[in-house]
Amino acid sequence: MSPRDAWHALLLVVCACSGPSAAIDRLWAELEHEAEQAAPLAAPDAESEAAAADRARRARALHESGALRSARDHLRAAVLLAESSSPADWPLAAELGARAAELGEPLGLRAAAEAIDKDLVAQRLPQRYGTQFVWDAVRRCWRLHPLDPATTDEERAAMGVPPYGDLVQAEVELNLRAPR
Numbered sequence: 001m002s003p004r005d006a007w008h009a010l011l012l013v014v015c016a017c018s019g020p021s022a023a024i025d026r027l028w029a030e031l032e033h034e035a036e037q038a039a040p041l042a043a044p045d046a047e048s049e050a051a052a053a054d055r056a057r058r059a060r061a062l063h064e065s066g067a068l069r070s071a072r073d074h075l076r077a078a079v080l081l082a083e084s085s086s087p088a089d090w091p092l093a094a095e096l097g098a099r100a101a102e103l104g105e106p107l108g109l110r111a112a113a114e115a116i117d118k119d120l121v122a123q124r125l126p127q128r129y130g131t132q133f134v135w136d137a138v139r140r141c142w143r144l145h146p147l148d149p150a151t152t153d154e155e156r157a158a159m160g161v162p163p164y165g166d167l168v169q170a171e172v173e174l175n176l177r178a179p180r
Helices: 003-016 020-037 046-064 071-082 087-102 107-122 153-158 164-177
Strands: 133-136 141-144
Touching: 020 046, 020 071, 046 071, 046 087, 071 087, 071 107, 087 107, 133 164, 141 164
Parallel strands: none
Antiparallel strands: 133 141
């Protein structure tokens, strides 16, 4: 059994023995663990995409069972769903992020913005808020995916996203850190 398989087995046992909030917390811990192990700016591999899909499936099941109660539960489920590569998960991620914000977690709006933008980028449409950067293989650099010019900096701020000028600067900084 690989270390990753052992980690998954342990999480399944712990989740099975704990309540709903603990279950979403365990999924969150799994995401954090994977993020700590990943190389900076690396594209996800098939194994990490499968793990993200499984976490999204389990987060959706917790939502459908009514197990998400707190603002934190909703935020964590929103992020887990937004991390999925399945477009079917992103509308629920946006909904749960907005619900987290209604319950008092301002980061919920940022999670909702990311899910909305991710969906638009997947459709090859301009993103609204500016949360999505894409790798340009020809230029070998990160690019801020085009933005909908109708979205204002005030709308971005309301969703917890920096103004346009800061997004452009973030693109520059991202490319300074990116391996060439």
